Amino acid sequence: xxxxxxIEQIFSQAxxxxxxxxxxxxxxALNREILVLNYDHTVLLRFRLRSHEAPFAxxxxxxxxxxxxxxxxxxxxxxxxxTQQNGFVRKKSCGRAEYSxxxxxxxxxxxxxxxxxGEEVILNATMLSLLDxxxxxxxxxxxxxxTFKMVQRNIYxxxxxxxxxxxxxxxxxxxxxxxxxxxxxxxxxxxLFAFQDTLKFSFPSRGKExxxxxxxxxxxxxxxxxxxxxxxxxxxxxxxxxxxxx
Amino acid sequence: MxxxxxxxxxxxxxxxxxxxxxxxxxxxxxxxKGRKRNYSQYNLVHKEWRKQERLLNTEEINSFLEVSVRAxxxxxxxxxxxxxxxxxxxxxxxxxxxxxxxxxxxAFFDNSKTMGFRHCNPTYYKQEIDKMLKxxxxxxxxxxxxxxxxxxxxxxxxxxxxxxxxxxxxKEGREKVSLEMLQYLxxxxxxxxxxxxxxxxxxEDYLKALSDNKAGTAIHITLISSNDEVLKNLExxxxxxxxxxxxxxxxxxxxxxxxxxxxxxxxLLTDEPEYVNKYMEDVWDTGVRNITFDTYSxxxxxxxxxxxxxxxxxxxxxxxxxxxxxxxLGSLLLGKFMDLFRERGFSCSTFDxxxxxxxxxxxxxEVGDWFKGGFSYGCTVMAARYVKERExxxxxxxxxxxxxxxxxxxxxxxxxxxxxxxxxxxxxxxxSHRWAVGLTPVGQDEDGNxxxxxxxxxxxxELLKTMI
Numbered sequence: 164x165x166x167x168x169x170i171e172q173i174f175s176q177a178x179x180x181x182x183x184x185x186x187x188x189x190x191x192a193l194n195r196e197i198l199v200l201n202y203d204h205t206v207l208l209r210f211r212l213r214s215h216e217a218p219f220a221x222x223x224x225x226x227x228x229x230x231x232x233x234x235x236x237x238x239x240x241x242x243x244x245x246t247q248q249n250g251f252v253r254k255k256s257c258g259r260a261e262y263s264x265x266x267x268x269x270x271x272x273x274x275x276x277x278x279x280x281g282e283e284v285i286l287n288a289t290m291l292s293l294l295d296x297x298x299x300x301x302x303x304x305x306x307x308x309x310t311f312k313m314v315q316r317n318i319y320x321x322x323x324x325x326x327x328x329x330x331x332x333x334x335x336x337x338x339x340x341x342x343x344x345x346x347x348x349x350x351x352x353x354x355l356f357a358f359q360d361t362l363k364f365s366f367p368s369r370g371k372e373x374x375x376x377x378x379x380x381x382x383x384x385x386x387x388x389x390x391x392x393x394x395x396x397x398x399x400x401x402x403x404x405x406x407x408x409x
Numbered sequence: 410m411x412x413x414x415x416x417x418x419x420x421x422x423x424x425x426x427x428x429x430x431x432x433x434x435x436x437x438x439x440x441x442k443g444r445k446r447n448y449s450q451y452n453l454v455h456k457e458w459r460k461q462e463r464l465l466n467t468e469e470i471n472s473f474l475e476v477s478v479r480a481x482x483x484x485x486x487x488x489x490x491x492x493x494x495x496x497x498x499x500x501x502x503x504x505x506x507x508x509x510x511x512x513x514x515x516a517f518f519d520n521s522k523t524m525g526f527r528h529c530n531p532t533y534y535k536q537e538i539d540k541m542l543k544x545x546x547x548x549x550x551x552x553x554x555x556x557x558x559x560x561x562x563x564x565x566x567x568x569x570x571x572x573x574x575x576x577x578x579x580k581e582g583r584e585k586v587s588l589e590m591l592q593y594l595x596x597x598x599x600x601x602x603x604x605x606x607x608x609x610x611x612x613e614d615y616l617k618a619l620s621d622n623k624a625g626t627a628i629h630i631t632l633i634s635s636n637d638e639v640l641k642n643l644e645x646x647x648x649x650x651x652x653x654x655x656x657x658x659x660x661x662x663x664x665x666x667x668x669x670x671x672x673x674x675x676x677l678l679t680d681e682p683e684y685v686n687k688y689m690e691d692v693w694d695t696g697v698r699n700i701t702f703d704t705y706s707x708x709x710x711x712x713x714x715x716x717x718x719x720x721x722x723x724x725x726x727x728x729x730x731x732x733x734x735x736x737x738l739g740s741l742l743l744g745k746f747m748d749l750f751r752e753r754g755f756s757c758s759t760f761d762x763x764x765x766x767x768x769x770x771x772x773x774x775e776v777g778d779w780f781k782g783g784f785s786y787g788c789t790v791m792a793a794r795y796v797k798e799r800e801x802x803x804x805x806x807x808x809x810x811x812x813x814x815x816x817x818x819x820x821x822x823x824x825x826x827x828x829x830x831x832x833x834x835x836x837x838x839x840x841s842h843r844w845a846v847g848l849t850p851v852g853q854d855e856d857g858n859x860x861x862x863x864x865x866x867x868x869x870x871e872l873l874k875t876m877i
Contacts, residue, residue: 202432203719204432205429270429270430274429299730300423300424316876318423318734318735318738319736319737321871322875322876323875346424390429392427392428393427394424396421396422398677400676400724402426402428403428404428404431405428
């Protein structure tokens with residue numbers, strides 16, 4: 164199987180993020196979908212192929228670290244990447260991913276089974292330059308009738324970065340309900356914009372913090388839906404699995 | 410602000426992660442370096458196959474007494490390695506020593522996986538220490554002219570066992586190597602301090618060796634929580650909470666200074682009020698009155714350790730960011746945590762530089778009142794204490810060196826230079842007294858910084874205020 168165009172771009176971006184320490188990913192592909200699940204299982208992205216793109220003939224799953232070329236095939240449960248260069252053929256085979264593509268798709272569908280009714284906020288990649296990427300988390304919150312706020316706290320040398328929409332902005336995100344505070348790891352957040360410049364975030368309402376959904380604004384250009392598990396500001400150290408209570 | 414008020418604030422700064430799906434992965438703390446067994450290479454000169462192996466001595470540690478690499482910060486840096494192994498069976502998931510050994514041994518040797526446990530040669534140790542006995546009877550001024558381990562020995566700085574590896578495992582109970590060394594130290598009346606989680610030191614023959622030592626013996630028993638579930642998750646192979654309490658009780662009864670050791674302090678994990686109260690009651694009941702603490706170490710920033718925490722359902726990132734990665738926050742949390750134990754009547758100290766000025770004892774191991782011999786005063790912990798003692802006065806490097814000299818001097822010239830670099834905020838600043846609350850640079854002279862202690866100021870609290 165030789166992938167081209169948009170699929171190759173998605174793979175390349177997922178792999179680039181992996182290498183830059185953004186998201187350590189595993190990539191799953193089946194039928195007309197590509198799913199990217201990060202190492203910590205805090206971010207799951209689903210891409211749909213466009214109608215003119217051929218579906219995947221086989222289910223494929225591999226760690227982004229292992230990706231070696233755009234020409235690959237599954238053989239006996241292993242993914243074999245093939246590269247041809249100067250009359251030589253290089254084959255690299257790698258082991259199975261943690262889950263099957265169907266398992267990851269089921270996981271995605273479990274979170275997408277109900278209508279999303281969170282607080283919607285549209286963000287563009289240009290605002291990333293306002294963030295301090297050395298700080299671990301971004302706190303999101305907002306009050307009904309107002310605009311949302313992003314906060315980063317510097318636990319090393321002190322101080323707060325607060326980011327809020329200026330009056331007269333192009334996208335005015337006035338909230339119908341209060342939400343937050345909810346945290347997202349800074350790396351997870353910035354990584355999302357590698358796939359598309361403008362994203363619509365849907366934050367769960369206050370008291371129902373579970374996960375944040377992210378949708379690409381231009382779905383013709385790239386049809387992406389992401390799920391990000393919320394980071395919570397309680398006094399608990401046990402990691403819990405997100406329960407979809409919607 | 411008390412500990413639990415602070416904990417709530419910090420929990421509002423560093424959040425907990427949740428997961429879309431639980432992860433449980435096999436953890437390799439270190440990716441081994443791919444060394445091979447039975448690997449030969451043809452030698453073109455000698456025209457023969459030669460085995461390419463570098464073998465570790467799996468029976469014996471070729472080591473002797475040493476001045477610790479952490480001596481620039483530590484008042485008790487005199488170590489004796491008895492036992493060693495690739496993996497400690499206590500399997501504490503927060504411990505980075507296994508990762509360190511795996512990295513070291515698998516990088517350089519081809520047989521590290523088969524090493525099991527190995528130990529020092531006690532006969533060699535005793536012969537060599539016998540040769541050093543003459544230094545103990547020198548006049549004090551002559552002792553000051555010695556260097557390294559000879560000087561540490563001459564000054565009766567307590568020798569420490571169990572720094573790199575647990576010296577009281579089951580195999581020790583059969584082979585009695587540590588016991589032999591304890592008996593020898595008792596015979597020459599040399600002070601000794603043990604770090605352990607084991608039950609074995611409370612066995613009759615060990616108790617006798619410890620209590621027979623007229624120079625004094627002390628033991629740090631690491632016990633970080635009273636919550637059995639947490640201990641089982643964090644220290645799956647170690648003696649239980651009840652067993653360690655029992656060991657404490659018997660050691661105290663035998664006249665050994667027992668210091669409970671809460672290291673690492675783990676934010677939100679080992680600080681639940683119900684279990685902290687239980688801990689204080691139970692440990693007090695054993696007769697223990699001293700506790701030493703520390704935050705988690707930067708050295709624990711290891712992917713395998715992180716995954717081990719996640720595997721048992723604990724958010725490593727949260728406790729590491731708040732309790733360690735941010736040195737000011739971790740230090741502030743630890744200081745307030747220690748106050749809970751002080752209120753109950755315990756004497757509390759820590760190696761965490763931020764809290765050193767408020768330690769209840771100058772020696773952070775809580776044995777400064779126990780041993781009658783010397784300590785290493787040429788280190789940043791003691792420098793911070795000295796500057797604090799001179800509250801209101803300016804302290805120059807020369808003032809400090811003169812004070813250290815009266816106490817026996819620096820253990821080596823290299824150590825003196827390293828401490829001087831830290832005094833001037835150079836070198837590995839993680840161990841610098843710049844973190845010590847109240848220590849303030851007030852000028853410079855030809856040796857660098859001049860320090861003073863200003864009470865009532867706390868840069869950690871100031872930093873916290875900027876975040877809320």
